[in-house]
Amino acid sequence: MRILHTEWSGDLGGQERRVIAEVTGLAKRGHHTAIVCRPETRFYEESVKRGIEVHTLPLRNPYDIASIARLSKYIAANRFDVINTHSGKDSWIAGIAARFAAAPVLVRTRHLNIPLKRSIFNFIHYLPDAYITCGTNMRKTLVEDCGFPPDVVVSIPTGVDDEFFDIRRDPAVKLKYVSGDAAPIITNVGILRGVKGHEVTLRAVPKIIEAFPNATVLLVGDGPKLKGLQGMARSLGVDNQVVFTGYVAEVAQIYAFSDVAVLSSHSEGIPQSVMQAMAAGVPVVATRVGGVPEVVMHEQTGLLVNPSDHDALADGVIRLLRDKPLTAAIRERAKQFIYENHSATVMLDKLEALYYKLLEAKLLEKISKISGL
Known part of the structure; x- marks a missing residue:
């Protein structure tokens, strides 16, 4: 197949990493893959670094006529079979361009996990042959709350790369980020933006260090909330035990020395950071939002707490650090669950099968029309 992915976002968080994983994974399976994105962004740079065929466009707004025209020409010239869009703006531009170029799928x-309104003003939501959600809860939102036909919405959760299943514990790696006597290490991996709720993690720190005075919390990532969160850490008096690592390219190394991973988001699909931690054998405490309960099953594969409840988050971390038998059981069950249900191989198998199914349906439809003539 000849497959084109489009992505307006220039960040390099979970969403963007999934796009890159799909493109590179399908290329390894023999398909021709490419990406259309904005130039001079972190996503663009990472895509080029991975050896992906990249075509850049301004993608200024949903009705960027110049980008629509240029993209339509690019799609037609390269005879792409499948166009897969990801963010809002590129979904408008690429959706219209794909139809002008007569792309099959x-x-x-x-x-x-935010509702999409289907209306005459949002006609773009009627154009795709299929919608992929990153979890069953997100699929439920589109079908039950937004009126999307069930047969066009399929859940394909993000897959975890093989490297996370093979991480070996190496406490020495932590010296790159913290002092040698810092222990235990609690990590929160994710872009520093409002929806991730890092302020909840910070409010949990005083209670954690009361129980474990040498505990250190790592906020791994960067983003627009960095300065505000740094100020909050100072105001809470925990800035000496909170480390802002900035962007970390090799997140796997973080889990080589983490004792507990936390997620304090206010809204989520199925976060990659949680699944990566579980695959690496790091126990998780996460907020009960969006698709998180699909992978973090309370007291089975991790601990769940209500969003914005920093006391419960702290209690969950303390419980995992103290209750060794529970933590050992959670680690084992979580790792096995992710391997069987959310590996990169499982994701690519489902994605590839969906593309083939949609292309086959279009071919049969075309044959039927020809036969009818």
Whole structure:
């Protein structure tokens, strides 16, 4: 197949990493893959670094006529079989361009658990042949709350790369980020933006260090909330035990010395950071939002707490650090669950099968029309 992915976002968080994983994974399976994105962004740089065929466009707004025209020409010239869009702006531009170019299949991946309104003003939501959600809860939102036909919405959760299943514990790696006597290490991996709720993690720190005075919390990532969160850490008096690592390219190394991973988001699909921690054998405490309960099953594969409840988050971390038998059981069950249900191989198998199914349906439809003539 000849497959084109489009992505407006220039960040390099979970959504963007999934796009890159799909493109590179399908290329390894023999398909021709490419990406259309904005130039001079972190996503663009990472895509080029991975050896992906990249075509850049401004993608200024949903009705960027110049980008629509240029993209339509690019799609037609390269005879792409499948166009898979990801963010809002590129979904409008690529959706319209794909139809002008008569691309056989148009798919949109929905990464956020936020409703989409279908109306005459949002006609773009009627164009895709299929919608991919990153979890069953997100699929339920589109079908039950937004009126999308059930047969066009499929859940394909993000897959975890093989490297996370093979991480070996190496406490020495932590010296790159913290002092040698810092222990235990609690990590929160994710872009520093409002929806991730890092302020909840910070409010949990005083209670954690009361129980474990040498505990250190790592906020791994960067983003627009960095300065505000740093100020909050100072105001709470925990800035000496909170480390802002900035962007970390090799997140796997973080889990080589983490004792507990936390997620304090206010809204989520199925976060990659949680699944990566579980695959690496790091126990998780996460907020009960979006698709998180699909992978973090309370007291089975991790601990769940209500969103914004920093006391419960702290209690969950303390419980995992103290209750060794529970933690050992959670680690084992979580790792096995992710391997069997959320590996990169499982994700690519489902994605590839969906593309083939949609292309086959279009071919049969075309044959039927010809036969009818």
